[in-house]
Amino acid sequence: MGWPLRMFQEEGFYFVTSRCFQGRLLLRPSAEVNEVVGGVLARAVQQSAGNVRLHAFTFASNHFHLLVWARGAALAGFMQYLRANLSRKAGRLVDWSGGFWERRYSAEPVLDDEALVGRLRYVLAHGVKEGLVERSAEWPGLTCLPQLLGPARRVFQWFSWTKRWSKRGSEDLAAEEGRFAKEIAEPVELLVEPLPCWKRLGEEERQRAVRALVEAVESEARARDKPVLGARAVRAQHPHTRPEHLKHSPRPLGHASTRQALNELREQYRAFVAAFREAAARWMWGDFSAPFPPFSFPPRVVPGRVARIL
Template identity: 90%
Template sequence: MQHGGRGERSDSWAATSDAGLSVGMSCRLQLVWARGAALASFMQYLRANLSKKVGRLVDWSGGFWERRYSAEPVLDDTALVGRLRYVLAHGVKEGLVERSAEWPGLTCLPQLLGSTRRLFRWFNWTKRWSKRGSEELAVGEGRFAEEWAEPVALELAPLPCWKGLGEEERQRAVRALVEEVEVEARARNKPVLGVRAVRAQHPHTRPEHLKRSPRPLGHASTSQALRELREQYRTFVAAFREAAARWGRGDFSAPFPPFSFPPRVVPGRVARVL
């Protein structure tokens, strides 16, 4: 991900969003996101720029991932730590590397065990575009030339349930989770692909068999919490459908439930945008 460029800089994301965990693989990108941040807009921005910019590096057209992104709530602290363990297990549980620290792709582990701030390179294509037609650009400066590279800092926020812990305590907890993951992987006694083989794979390589498991409605440490979440979701869907039906009958004052996306154009009057 070091070469991933963005067409326009968007510093507002750094001020409005808290990413607690992250891991990147060829088949998925997983983030733990703080409540209240503009997640939908951020994911639209991220996925679009990954497809357009990183795609140029590997000659990939279209979206990077076949499925649309989804966001599931994490309902309690135990489940949140479980999500951290799940993220740290990527690469190890699939038999790609022996240790979590060996994963050659994007991972939050170095930031969890060291400085929470990490520098990446952002290729300022807006700056490059401003020099179009000039002699400097005509000599062959590509989109990923060092001339357009600028440092961008990414800082991870502590998990909400760990904010009361000191830095050393958080790092010890992370190391304990990593050790659990690696011990379980060794107990399966299966061959490991290895870092060199992972790096040698072509970006267009597809697995012979795709695992398509249903996405969970949410993550919780108790079945009772999940039952309550399902009931809340049913209530939300019923309220949305009722409002949509009233909207379709011409009652544009129908209230939609919070955090939903009501229609943006009045039915039958396309020119009138709300």
């Protein structure tokens, strides 16, 4: 496993963040990018076979956030599929062939209902809190807001490059634009599920709760009285642009409404790391019976008198 070690739960909620290489605007909103990103996200949820559920998302120009529920280590496979396909397909759209992501994604446990609502508010605040748009609904990138205020299901196009390869003799699909041709597009449905603490509410009540969060975000932004870039200017930015200044902050261990819950999570994580390190040390010396903590990934090794890391 990479560092920091990820501690997955038997099932739980996570706030996921992933940023583009050097903070470049490789996910800059456009109709084409939004459609491709939506299709990849919907396909990733579909491929998880119910082991990952999506509750909120927003795609900025250089990063994205997801609020998900996941079972066991299913989030690892989900994120591998999502990021790999985004890098290939969005990278093609913006003519970027190098590394697409800056570092490993972060997946922070969200421990209670109040923290879940807080993370949802953070997602809905995107674009407004940075001074990019005046209202959350004006953000030109892909966001869950329309699905939270309207139908929870939305259909995107998944461009099957496997199907394109099977039809490689076709002149229409041989060209570069054939990678996003309608002949290889498959409709996929993306469902945004309500937060568990809101499931007992009616649809109109949930929508009122979302509007209240959005209004609070927009009110705070107006109080700061700072100039706004605007959606048109956001769309006009070149996707290869590297921002002069990037926000760097330590990743939180998790999100909770009480200090006690965070302290308990910290103790669990320390025990997890200690158990993993002990098992990894035995594993590297050839003891392949060493028990690793649940939902962790042993190092890859070559058997021998002294095991060697690949």
